[in-house]
Amino acid sequence: MTGNEIRALMKSSPDNAQKAVFxxxxxxxxxIVYNKLRSYAAREDMEECxxxxxxxxxxxxxxxxxxxxxxxxxxxxxxxxxxxDMYRSLSAQKNSFxxxxxxxxxxxxxxxxxxxxxxxxxxxxxxxxxIEKLGEPDSSIIILKYYYGxxxxxxxxxxxxxxxxxxxxxxxxxxxxxxxLSENNIMDQERFQ
Amino acid sequence: xxxxxxxxxxxxxxxxxxxxxxxxEKYSPLDEDExxxxxxxxxxxxxxxxxxxxxxxxxxxxxxxINTGMSEWKMYRIRSFFRxxxxxxxCVLVIGGIMLxxxxxxxxxxxxxxxxxxxxxxxxxxxxxxxxxxxVTTVGVDFSRSDLxxxxxxxxxxxxxxDDLNNTTADTKxxxxxxxxxxxETTITNGSSKTDDEKVVIGDYSAMSSRLSYDEVFRxxxxxxxxxxxxxxxxxxxxxxxxxxxxxxxxxKKYWFxxxxxxxxxxxxxxxxxxxxYFNNNKSINKRIYIASEIRxxxxxxxxxxxxxxxxxxDRNNLVNRNLQxxxxxxxxxxxxxxxxxxxxxxxxxxxxxxxCNSPDRWSRSDPMxxxxxxxxxxGYILVDLNNACxxxxxxxxPDKSMDIISNKxxxxxxxxxxxxxxxxxxxxxSVSQINE
Numbered sequence: 001m002t003g004n005e006i007r008a009l010m011k012s013s014p015d016n017a018q019k020a021v022f023x024x025x026x027x028x029x030x031x032i033v034y035n036k037l038r039s040y041a042a043r044e045d046m047e048e049c050x051x052x053x054x055x056x057x058x059x060x061x062x063x064x065x066x067x068x069x070x071x072x073x074x075x076x077x078x079x080x081x082x083x084x085d086m087y088r089s090l091s092a093q094k095n096s097f098x099x100x101x102x103x104x105x106x107x108x109x110x111x112x113x114x115x116x117x118x119x120x121x122x123x124x125x126x127x128x129x130x131i132e133k134l135g136e137p138d139s140s141i142i143i144l145k146y147y148y149g150x151x152x153x154x155x156x157x158x159x160x161x162x163x164x165x166x167x168x169x170x171x172x173x174x175x176x177x178x179x180x181l182s183e184n185n186i187m188d189q190e191r192f193q
Numbered sequence: 194x195x196x197x198x199x200x201x202x203x204x205x206x207x208x209x210x211x212x213x214x215x216x217x218e219k220y221s222p223l224d225e226d227e228x229x230x231x232x233x234x235x236x237x238x239x240x241x242x243x244x245x246x247x248x249x250x251x252x253x254x255x256x257x258x259i260n261t262g263m264s265e266w267k268m269y270r271i272r273s274f275f276r277x278x279x280x281x282x283x284c285v286l287v288i289g290g291i292m293l294x295x296x297x298x299x300x301x302x303x304x305x306x307x308x309x310x311x312x313x314x315x316x317x318x319x320x321x322x323x324x325x326x327x328x329v330t331t332v333g334v335d336f337s338r339s340d341l342x343x344x345x346x347x348x349x350x351x352x353x354x355x356d357d358l359n360n361t362t363a364d365t366k367x368x369x370x371x372x373x374x375x376x377x378e379t380t381i382t383n384g385s386s387k388t389d390d391e392k393v394v395i396g397d398y399s400a401m402s403s404r405l406s407y408d409e410v411f412r413x414x415x416x417x418x419x420x421x422x423x424x425x426x427x428x429x430x431x432x433x434x435x436x437x438x439x440x441x442x443x444x445x446k447k448y449w450f451x452x453x454x455x456x457x458x459x460x461x462x463x464x465x466x467x468x469x470x471y472f473n474n475n476k477s478i479n480k481r482i483y484i485a486s487e488i489r490x491x492x493x494x495x496x497x498x499x500x501x502x503x504x505x506x507x508d509r510n511n512l513v514n515r516n517l518q519x520x521x522x523x524x525x526x527x528x529x530x531x532x533x534x535x536x537x538x539x540x541x542x543x544x545x546x547x548x549x550c551n552s553p554d555r556w557s558r559s560d561p562m563x564x565x566x567x568x569x570x571x572x573g574y575i576l577v578d579l580n581n582a583c584x585x586x587x588x589x590x591x592p593d594k595s596m597d598i599i600s601n602k603x604x605x606x607x608x609x610x611x612x613x614x615x616x617x618x619x620x621x622x623x624s625v626s627q628i629n630e
Contacts, residue, residue, distance in 0.1 A: 018239075022232050030231075031217035038206050042408035051231050055238035062243065076210065121209050127201060128212060132219070140220055147202040148222040158224055164589060167567055177201070 001025075003067040003074075010061055018058050021071070028072065029053050029079045034148065036083035041090055043149075049086045053079050123186050130180040137161060138173035145170050405431045405448045410458055427460070434460075525568055525586060528575050532599040538582035541599050545577065545584075576610065585610070 001024050009017035033049045041049070056078060067074050131139045137159050144150045144158065145166070152163040152170075159166070205212070223231070405427065413426045427448070434446035435454060449457040456473040528545070535541040545566065566575040573588040575598065587610065588594040 018236070019232075022235065026228060026231065027221045027223065028214070028217040030223060031213050031220075034222075035206060035208055035213055035216075039203070042406070044408070047227070047231055047234070051234035051238055054231070054235035055242055058235065058239040059242050059246070062239075120204070121212070124205055124208050124212050127204055128215060143216070143220045144222055147205055148220075150222055154224065158222075181201075 001071045003069060003071060006061060006071060014062065017061065021057065021061065022054055025072070025075050026050070026054070029075060032076065032079040033083045033086075036080065037087055037090075038147075040087055045086065045090065049082055052086075053082045056082070126184055126186055127181065130177055130184065133180060134173050134176055138169055138176070141166055141170045142173050142177060146174070402432075403430055404450075405458070406450055407456075410448075424460075523566060523568060523575075525573070525575075528566075528568075528584065528586070528598050532584065535599070538599060541584065542577065542579070545575075 001021070006017060006021065009020055030046070030050050033046050033053070037046055037049065053075075057075065131142055133139075134142060140159060141155055144155045145152075150158075152166040155166045156163040205216075208216075409430065410427075413430065414423060416426070431448060435449040435457070436447035438445050444461070446460045447454070447457055448460070449455075451457075459472065531541050531544040535544065563579070564577040566577070568574055573586055573590075573595070575584055575586055577584045581600070583600040584598040586594075586596050586598055
């Protein structure tokens, strides 16, 4: 979806334009927010953050919106900034603001740790590749259960399979994933820290 | 395996854009209800932001109009008028103040004979806080006032905490009831329903201070290795509980998650054990939470105690929807081998507990105690009934394959089986009432 398309939609029906933008990007925005705040915020906080992002986006579309390119990049920037804001506000509430964690979350690598970050990103790619290699529905179960922390009932509703199947498949898929990662020599704990 | 479950999702955090795009294209954790909820939230926030932006624009426009040359004479008149009014108001205030002072100097204020009497009663109360290294005794004074004319009972508590550790401090303060008392120093309840041993502890934090939430409690519990660490973290996060009481069996603190105190946690200290009880009166939920690592301290005590710990750990895990993530699943053959290799049910039960890390997948919360263990390679599960000292295998797909694994005193009744099966299918803890139904 591009800025021009959005402007055309806004002219005909602002409500429909907002709905279209939401449907197009809600999963993308949720993934960005979850990825940034997974270890720091509760599910409710993340939902708040996502709704804040869309409220701001709707407001920007409503005013003089001049962005012409792919909207995904624009959404990405707003989502990341909001997630970092949310992280800071949560940290301030807890009085445990960690500078190291902040630099990590805000993705601003220094010269010294670029190599480490690159390696870490490579490992992420391999992990995602291996998860996809598990095939469906195992890869979805693995991601939804262990990364997104959803329970068997929620996953079963999402994937239209029984909770018992989710329970069993998740355990087996995890074993397979571990084996696959071992074969790729990325199972040592240091790399996972 | 358990570490791997934690570490592999962690590596995916804070990923680069390309990985996020891949993940968002392939996996969607949100269901329809969540999507609709987020959309309506976004819309309502957008509407609020829009209306406040319009309001701000309108204010800006007003200011612009006032600052134009056309309205200069008007502003001048308004300012003069206000200046005169201000001077007149100041004069009235000064004269009024002088008159009042003179009047008070001449004679004391007459007492109204018809005014109803105000009774003050003073009750001493004592609350003990016991922790591992710190012992502070708090003595406070409880003032209550009965205003007979208004038929109100206003109760005010004042508690003074002593900073001296291992000392006892008794502070008694002259306390006069006034309407302008600081909110954070007093709590006033009309027709207080608090029992004598449930005194309201007054915190000195503001409304902006951090308060515990459902998720925060579990986050702290997850990061706490010991009971003391958990307690310290809770106190660091929210220094004062919303309610504190001392009962015959130990201390109890309540932290509310909402303003009316219908949801929250109770932290009980009984015989050096820390029991955390989650309550939600709106949904009639009462659950126990427990810090898993604490079980190390109870390794050498009776089996019955271990069962209790086991129940609590699992309950906690269940609350955070992680109940199936960290526990290795067994096979039917494992349980058959445990049964065949055991001379008693107790021995069998010990082996099952070790195998399952003292964490069944489902259980009944009180007598009759039934535990459910899922199996790895089958759609069935194992039911262990402690009262009848028996264990049964239930096959979900082929009921005729179901069989008793061990039965010392008796077998599991059909009613209990059905309750357990329902509990498994719905992924909830079944209770005695459900079994008895």
